[in-house]
Amino acid sequence: MGISEEIKQEKFKSQYSKAVVNVIYTSAWLHQQHIQLFKLYGLTTPQFNILRILRGQHPKPATVNLLIDRMLDKSSNASRIVDKLEQKKLVERRQCSKDRRAVDVIISDQGLELLREMDSKIEEWERANDKLTEKEAATLNSLLDKMRS
Amino acid sequence: MGISEEIKQEKFKSQYSKAVVNVIYTSAWLHQQHIQLFKLYGLTTPQFNILRILRGQHPKPATVNLLIDRMLDKSSNASRIVDKLEQKKLVERRQCSKDRRAVDVIISDQGLELLREMDSKIEEWERANDKLTEKEAATLNSLLDKMRS
DNA sequence: TATTTTAAAATGTTGTTACATTTAATGTAA
DNA sequence: TTACATTAAATGTAACAACATTTTAAAATA
DSSP states (O other): OOHHHHTTOOOOSSHHHHHHHHHHHHHHHHHHHHHHHHHTTTOOHHHHHHHHHHHHHTTSOEEHHHHHHHOSSTTSOHHHHHHHHHHTTSEEEEEOSSOTTSEEEEEOHHHHHHHHHHHHHHHHHHHHHOOSOHHHHHHHHHHHHHHHO | OOHHHHHTOOOOSSHHHHHHHHHHHHHHHHHHHHHHHHHTTTOOHHHHHHHHHHHHHTTSOBOHHHHHHHOSSTTSOHHHHHHHHHHTTSEEEEEOSSOTTSEEEEEOHHHHHHHHHHHHHHHHHHHHHOOSOHHHHHHHHHHHHHHHO
């Protein structure tokens, strides 16, 4: 079942305008499944994403600005997401020594442990849902990159 | 510049896991541009999408249930989006004659006129942003369809 | 037909997002 | 060194989304 059937719109002006809808629809589809997965661990999608960025930095800290820079969705409020993660003791905030305006955020051991648990569930999900060959996925990646170029 | 550079993450477990991020990132990229476009006409993305579904139905009415069924993002609240559109006089609500629980929603002349104006701007945007050949876009569509299959 | 179940839409509530403003620290130039 | 601009992060606020509950009508069933 292709995108046309799923959203019940037969005709598109072009393959490109169809692709625009298709990317958005597929993203919403992926996002729905992520929400379900993350909810098992009490995280929202933005919280999970920030935790992963912090793990990528570990053991170096990240400032809030760096988090914003790396986030997929720049518009959401990094400062408040860090609040939530701090309440759950998954990250720590420290005054940055170099610039007292900035704040160093680091993932806690508990945060690292949570991500480790989640990793295996996510891998499991990806294995179960991957309908593309490695070659097809590579083609998809280069077409998406070209789309944004 | 590919997805790896843009989100500063070099290594992915597989092309598939990279594609998952790439679809979400590309969707956010598209969404940002849509927001800017729609804002010129005082609409949010969900409002625009519902208006377009209503135009697709015109001159037949759509019930709220039909709108939910066709929406890209099922989770958002169709009833309240219709409220907003009604306030702007872009749609009308009428009691459904066949089933008094249901409500017939129809796009107004003003709504049709607004969409006509927006059409040309959107086409313009698509022409300016379409970096893919028709064949590439078709491949992208079939890979996305396969991803969700 | 009376009672229960299901359905459509609206509404209440809570948390989140988007956007503007504020606060505090730093940089810069007269 | 004071004054002004800039930057980092936090906060205020209004709109929105997610999810549960309510209301009203229709359908099913005893």
